[in-house]
Each structure stands twice: as C-alpha cells, then as structure tokens.
Amino acid sequence: MAAIDLILIIMLLLTSLWTVLTIRLIRAVVGLALTSAILSVIMFRLGSPLAAVFELSVCSGLISVIFVTTISFTSRVSKERLFVRRRERFVKFWYLPLILIVAGFLLLHFSHPPALKLPVTPAGQDVRSVLWNLRHPDLLGQVIVLLAGAFGVAILFKEDTHER
Amino acid sequence: MSVEPLQLFWYFGIFIILISICGVYCILATFNLIRALIGFEILVKAATLLIILAGYLTGNQALAQALVITLIVIEVVMMVVAGGIVLWLYRYNQTIDTRKLSNLKG
Amino acid sequence: MVSLFILAPFAAALILNLLPKALTHRLAFWVAAGLALAQAALVAFHPLLFWSAYPDPLGPFFNLQFSLDGLSLVTLLSIAIVVLATLVAGRYTITEESKRFNFTNLVLITLMGMNAVAMTTDLFSLYVFLEVCAIALFILIALKKDKLALEGAFKYLILSAIATVLMLFSIALFLLLSGGVSFSVIYGALSGSGGGFLAKLAMGLFLCGLFIKAGLAPFHAWLPDAHSSAPSAASVLLSGMVTKIPGAYILMRLVTSVFPLNPQMQNLLMFVGVFSIIIGAQGAFYQHNFKRMLAYSSVSQVGYIVLALGCGTPLAFAGAAFHLFNDAISKTLLFVNACCLEKETGTVDMDKMGGLGQRMPITNFSCLVGAFSAAGLPPLAGFWSKFIIILALMQAGKPVYATVAILASILTLGYALVMQRKIFFGGLADGLQQAKEAGIGLVLLESALALVVIAVGIGFAFMYNNFMLPVGEIVF
Numbered sequence: 001m002a003a004i005d006l007i008l009i010i011m012l013l014l015t016s017l018w019t020v021l022t023i024r025l026i027r028a029v030v031g032l033a034l035t036s037a038i039l040s041v042i043m044f045r046l047g048s049p050l051a052a053v054f055e056l057s058v059c060s061g062l063i064s065v066i067f068v069t070t071i072s073f074t075s076r077v078s079k080e081r082l083f084v085r086r087r088e089r090f091v092k093f094w095y096l097p098l099i100l101i102v103a104g105f106l107l108l109h110f111s112h113p114p115a116l117k118l119p120v121t122p123a124g125q126d127v128r129s130v131l132w133n134l135r136h137p138d139l140l141g142q143v144i145v146l147l148a149g150a151f152g153v154a155i156l157f158k159e160d161t162h163e164r
Numbered sequence: 165m166s167v168e169p170l171q172l173f174w175y176f177g178i179f180i181i182l183i184s185i186c187g188v189y190c191i192l193a194t195f196n197l198i199r200a201l202i203g204f205e206i207l208v209k210a211a212t213l214l215i216i217l218a219g220y221l222t223g224n225q226a227l228a229q230a231l232v233i234t235l236i237v238i239e240v241v242m243m244v245v246a247g248g249i250v251l252w253l254y255r256y257n258q259t260i261d262t263r264k265l266s267n268l269k270g
Numbered sequence: 271m272v273s274l275f276i277l278a279p280f281a282a283a284l285i286l287n288l289l290p291k292a293l294t295h296r297l298a299f300w301v302a303a304g305l306a307l308a309q310a311a312l313v314a315f316h317p318l319l320f321w322s323a324y325p326d327p328l329g330p331f332f333n334l335q336f337s338l339d340g341l342s343l344v345t346l347l348s349i350a351i352v353v354l355a356t357l358v359a360g361r362y363t364i365t366e367e368s369k370r371f372n373f374t375n376l377v378l379i380t381l382m383g384m385n386a387v388a389m390t391t392d393l394f395s396l397y398v399f400l401e402v403c404a405i406a407l408f409i410l411i412a413l414k415k416d417k418l419a420l421e422g423a424f425k426y427l428i429l430s431a432i433a434t435v436l437m438l439f440s441i442a443l444f445l446l447l448s449g450g451v452s453f454s455v456i457y458g459a460l461s462g463s464g465g466g467f468l469a470k471l472a473m474g475l476f477l478c479g480l481f482i483k484a485g486l487a488p489f490h491a492w493l494p495d496a497h498s499s500a501p502s503a504a505s506v507l508l509s510g511m512v513t514k515i516p517g518a519y520i521l522m523r524l525v526t527s528v529f530p531l532n533p534q535m536q537n538l539l540m541f542v543g544v545f546s547i548i549i550g551a552q553g554a555f556y557q558h559n560f561k562r563m564l565a566y567s568s569v570s571q572v573g574y575i576v577l578a579l580g581c582g583t584p585l586a587f588a589g590a591a592f593h594l595f596n597d598a599i600s601k602t603l604l605f606v607n608a609c610c611l612e613k614e615t616g617t618v619d620m621d622k623m624g625g626l627g628q629r630m631p632i633t634n635f636s637c638l639v640g641a642f643s644a645a646g647l648p649p650l651a652g653f654w655s656k657f658i659i660i661l662a663l664m665q666a667g668k669p670v671y672a673t674v675a676i677l678a679s680i681l682t683l684g685y686a687l688v689m690q691r692k693i694f695f696g697g698l699a700d701g702l703q704q705a706k707e708a709g710i711g712l713v714l715l716e717s718a719l720a721l722v723v724i725a726v727g728i729g730f731a732f733m734y735n736n737f738m739l740p741v742g743e744i745v746f
Binding site for chain 1: 169175176178179181182185186187189190193196198199201203205206209212213216217219220221222227228229231232233234236237238239240241243244245247248249250251252254
C-alpha cells in the first residue's frame with residue numbers, strides 16, 4: 001500500500017469524523033462534501049475514474065446543495081441555543097474518537113484477515129459498454145427512480161409555495 | 165499500488181469499518197433529522213468505497229463503476245425526497261428535533 | 271413478453287403525464303386498473319410454458335435479463351390483485367382530484383418496482399427495484415401531509431435507508447467473492463468454495479436488511495407507525511404486498527438460487543419467524559387502533575412464511591408461497607375494511623366504534639372472512655396454507671415450532687374475535703348514527719375479495735396443483 005493511499009484513507013476517516021463531531025449543521029455539510037471529494041480521489045486511484053467524476057460532481061456537489069437548501073429553510077438557531085447545543089454535543093459525542101481508536105486498535109491487533117480467494121474474472125471491459133450493454137435492468141431502474149423523484153418533487157415541494 | 169491484494173483489502177476494510185461506526189454513531193446519537201441523513205450519507209460513502217475496492221481487487225472495475233453510478237443516482241433521489249419531508253415536518257413543528265416528534269410510538 | 275409487465279405501466283405513467291390534465295385525471299384510474307387486471311388475468315390463465323414460448327420482442331436491443339418461474343407467477347398474481355384493490359380503494363377514499371392522480375401514478379411506479387423485483391435475476395437490480403418501491407412508498411405515506419403521516423414517512427425512510435446500506439455492503443462483499451452480482455455467478459462462487467467468513471458475513475448483512483424491510487420481529491418498530499399514519503389506501507398496498515416482497519418473495523428467491531440453505535441459516539430463519547409470530551400476535555392484542563392492530567398481525571403472518579422457509583422442505587416452500595398469496599389477499603381485504611370504516615366513522619380507534627354490524631352488514635361479513643382466514647379457520651384459504659406449513663414442520667421433525675405456530679394461530683383467533691366484538695357487535699356507539707355502507711365501489715371490492723378468500727379455500731386443490739406445486743418443484 002503506497003503511502004499516499006494511506007494518507008488519503010486516514011484523511012477520509014478524519015473528515016467523516018469532523019462531519020459527525022462539528023456543531024453547526026452547515027459545517028457538517030461541508031465536511032460531507034470534503035469526505036466525498038477525498039473519496040473520489042481514492043476511487044480514481046483505485047482505477048475507477050468515471051465513477052469518481054460522478055461522485056465528485058453529484059455527491060459533493062448536488063447533495064451539498066440539497067442539504068444547504070434544506071438547512072437554510074429550517075434551522076434558525078439563536079446564540080444561546082447554540083451554546084447549549086455545543087455543551088450537549090460535547091457530552092454526547094466525545095466517546096466517538098475513543099470508540100474509533102479502540103475499535104481500530106482491536107481490529108489491527110486482535111483479529112486476522114479473513115481468507116480471501118479472489119475469483120477469476122473476464123479481462124477488463126469498459127465501464128460504458130458494461131453500463132449500456134449489460135446493465136439494462138439498472139438503467140430502467142434509474143429511469144423509474146427519477147420518475148418517482150419527479151413525483152416526489154411535484155408533491156412535496158409544489159404545494160409548498162401554493163399554500164403560502 | 166502493487167501490493168498483495170489481501171493486505172490492501174484488510175487495511176481498507178479496517179477503515180471502512182471505522183467510517184461505518186462514525187455513520188451509525190451519527191444516526192444513533194443525534195436528535196436532529198438532517199444530521200441523521202448526514203449519518204446515512206457517511207454510511208453510503210463507506211459502502212461505495214467497498215464496492216469500488218471489490219471491483220479493483222477482482223479486476224472488474226467496469227462493473228463496479230456501473231453499480232456505483234446507479235447507486236449515486238438513487239441516493240440523490242432519496243435525499244431529495246427526504247429533504248421534502250424534513251421541510252414539511254419543520255413547517256408543522258418549527259423544529260427538526262426528533263425529541264419533539266414523539267406522537268408515534270411503537 | 272415478460273418485460274411488458276414493467277414497460278407497459280412505464281409507458282402508461284409517461285403518457286398519462288404528458289397528455290393534458292383535464293383528460294388524464296379521469297383516465298388515470300381506468301388505465302392503471304386495466305393494467306393490473308390484465309396482469310392478473312394473464313398470469314392466472316396462462317401456464318408457465320406460455321411465457322417461455324414467446325421470446326421478448328425487445329430482446330435484441332434491451333435485455334432485461336428477467337426470468338419467470340412458479341414462484342414469480344404466484345407473486346405477480348398477488349401483486350396484481352393487491353394493486354387493483356389499492357387503486358379502487360384510493361379512488362373512493364381520496365377526495366381531492368389532483369391528489370388521486372398522484373396516488374394512481376405512485377401506485378403504478380410501485381407496481382413496476384414490485385413486478386421487476388419478482389422477475390429479476392441480479393442482486394444489484396433487486397436492490398435498485400426495491401429502492402424504486404421504497405421511494406414511491408415514502409411519498410405515498412407522506413401524501414396526506416399531516417404531521418403523523420410525515421413522521422411515519424421519515425421513520426420508514428431512515429430504517430429503509432439503514433436496510434439499504436446493509437444490502438449494499440453485502441452486495442459489495444459478494445462482488446468481491448464472486449466477481450459478479452448476478453444470482454447464478456454468486457451461486458456458483460458460494461457453492462464452489464463453501465463460503466468462508468466473508469460469505470457468511472455477506473449473507474448475514476443481506477438477511478438483516480431484508481428483515482428490516484419486511485418489518486420482522488426485532489426490527490418491526492417502524493411498521494405500525496407507517497401503517498397507521500399512511501392514507502388508508504396506501505396502507506392496503508404497504509401491508510398487502512410491500513412488506514411481503516422482501517420478507518417472503520426475496521427470501522425464497524435467495525435461498526433457492528443465490529445462497530443455498532445451511533443448517534445455521536435454517537435455525538436463524540426459524541427463530542426469527544417464530545419470534546415475529548409471537549411478537550406480532552401479542553402486540554396486536556393490545557392495540558386500540560384498527561390499522562396498528564392489522565400491522566402487528568402482518569408482522570406475525572410474515573413470520574409464518576419465514577418459519578416455513580427455515581424448514582426448507584419442498585412442502586414447506588409450497589406452503590410458504592401459498593401463505594404469501596393468502597395473506598396478501600386477506601390483509602388487503604382487512605385494510606379495505608379499514609378504509610370503509612374510516613370513511614364512514616372518521617376514526618380507526620376501535621374503542622370509538624361499536625354496533626356497526628347492523629349498519630354495515632357487508633363490511634361486517636367480509637371483515638369476519640378476512641380475520642378468520644388470517645387466523646386459519648377451515649374452510650377459508652388461510653387454513654390450508656397454515657395447515658401445510660404446520661404439516662411440513664411436523665414432517666421435518668420440528669414439533670416445538672409446529673406447536674408454537676398452532677398456539678399463535680389461536681392467539682390470532684382471539685384478537686380477531688376481540689376486534690369483531692369491539693367494532694361490529696353490541697350497541698351503536700355515540701356519534702355513529704349516520705354510518706352506512708361506504709359506497710358501491712368499496713362494497714363491491716370487499717365482497718369480491720371475500721369471495722376470492724372463500725373460493726381459494728374451497729377450490730384449494732386447484733390452486734395447490736396449478737400454482738403451489740411448481741413452487742415446491744423449483745427448489746429441488
């Protein structure tokens with residue numbers, strides 16, 4: 001394992017930890033976007049460039065937009081509430097880094113890697129040909145999911161403005 | 165990255181488990197609806213990484229990428245629907261705190 | 271031919287949304303109901319050979335890799351009947367026209383998703399289509415947009431999301447172990463190497479995901495909330511089919527063609543089954559809300575199916591498939607009754623009802639039929655499937671499980687009778703002087719479903735020979 005990969009995966013863990021631990025929701029969303037971005041670099045290093053582009057643009061772009069929109073409509077937190085919440089959060093969440101360290105230590109030292117027999121697979125194909133020639137059910141599924149999502153938007157968002 | 169696949173799998177596997185612990189903890193410990201969704205997102209990130217890793221190790225990156233692309237599309241649609249539901253809940257309750265949402269009990 | 275089950279509803283949904291609204295708002299129900307009816311008729315009157323004789327016309331360009339066998343046929347038939355009932359119930363209970371149009375479209379999307387799940391041969395596609403159903407259902411549950419509905423939808427969303435992630439981890443591990451995600455590839459890899467730690471982990475994760483989605487015992491908390499807060503018509507669909515697809519159909523498909531049953535897994539399935547039966551039955555006893563009670567009953571009935579699967583003999587599989595069909599019909603019937611009662615009395619609280627037997631004789635009768643079929647009284651349909659399951663358990667040498675199944679059945683009869691007494695017997699409760707039968711459409715639907723339950727019970731031999739035996743045969 002090259003050093004750069006180790007650094008990347010440790011950074012991935014740290015950003016996701018920050019996402020969980022940080023107090024303001026907006027920062028959590030930024031942390032999530034960062035996690036996504038680092039994940040896409042790892043995906044690129046693992047030989048999946050197309051999926052990495054998708055991850056970068058959709059997950060760290062579009063999903064952050066969705067979250068930021070939702071948050072800007074919902075949370076209006078006063079200074080005092082924020083202070084209370086910070087204390088609550090400190091009490092509630094300080095276990096998490098400990099749990100992670102202990103779990104990581106245990107996994108590294110007290111368990112053995114499971115036996116792994118890798119299957120023989122056909123020689124590398126192109127993702128485009130796989131997606132468009134072999135995964136037809138998934139394509140159909142994607143289209144139906146998008147249709148369902150369109151109904152979701154039409155039902156959950158449209159009457160919102162109408163009633164105000 | 166030319167190392168023994170087993171070792172690579174094991175190192176990545178440990179980190180995937182740790183990231184999943186983060187996500188589960190986030191869902192369990194929070195009272196905030198949006199934060200629960202963020203926890204779910206972290207879990208999905210871990211799953212994505214595992215799929216890509218499996219594709220890399222078996223030399224089947226094309227299939228793994230196809231799966232991940234489909235997965236991302238579904239995830240986005242799910243987040244949009246979830247966002248809509250959270251907005252409506254906020255309009256009724258003026259809060260996104262789950263402690264205020266205890267009208268339904270098992 | 272087979273892909274028509276998905277492409278036809280898809281085309282219908284697209285066309286309905288592209289044409290002008292004045293036209294489609296009236297047309298939507300008839301188109302959707304026609305599709306469901308056509309599916310039921312096609313599946314019921316054509317043997318398996320018919321479907322394999324005609325290759326897919328789209329095959330060369332668009333290969334969906336679907337396949338049909340006896341189990342898929344039973345599931346497709348149940349799906350069609352439940353969807354038809356849902357559409358009719360929605361038409362008469364949802365008053366607002368645009369909402370009804372959206373409802374019809376979402377039911378069509380769920381129909382596509384469920385049909386595809388019943389025919390797919392690929393683990394990842396299975397996940398994709400399960401998500402299609404789930405997303406359509408979040409929206410359906412939230413359709414009323416009152417506080418309870420939204421909370422029920424959000425609870426379902428979070429639990430379903432966790433189930434999804436578990437399934438994804440499992441799919442990734444299968445990909446690692448076998449280099450592919452289709453059923454045959456995974457089956458080949460697992461039967462070759464026998465399955466080490468990772469294979470067991472993957473199976474366990476997938477089963478956990480399915481148990482959450484099916485609302486089986488340790489993970490059943492979301493189910494009553496989702497049911498009691500959803501619009502009545504949507505809970506017909508939710509209970510009638512959507513919880514049965516992962517709990518019964520996918521489990522059966524997995525143990526027959528993805529990972530073969532081993533004794534450990536058999537024990538796990540039987541334990542989860544019995545646990546759900548008991549938890550569901552005792553939970554149902556204490557409920558005052560009619561729909562919550564039915565939801566708990568649903569947990570317990572899916573438990574029977576899982577118990578039968580754990581038993582693992584061909585007879586048990588036939589019984590499980592039969593119970594899947596019977597429970598789909600009888601739960602649909604009971605939830606349609608709940609629709610009628612809610613429409614007429616404005617409540618689903620059983621304590622506020624009473625003495626409705628004289629006012630709503632047909633609802634009374636059909637509710638009795640549905641409840642007794644769920645409890646397993648002869649000669650109704652539910653009796654035969656429970657009888658087969660218990661017989662299979664006895665044959666397989668599991669008398670303890672068989673005894674629990676029989677006892678829980680008696681418990682089911684108990685709460686069915688309590689329910690009947692609270693709702694239909696005794697003096698008329700206050701404020702229900704205006705109650706009457708709930709419109710011709712719903713009454714016809716109730717009587718038709720009750721007739722199906724009775725007819726399947728009496729013509730049990732026909733059903734068993736034509737639909738259930740092929741299911742038993744695919745196993746071995």
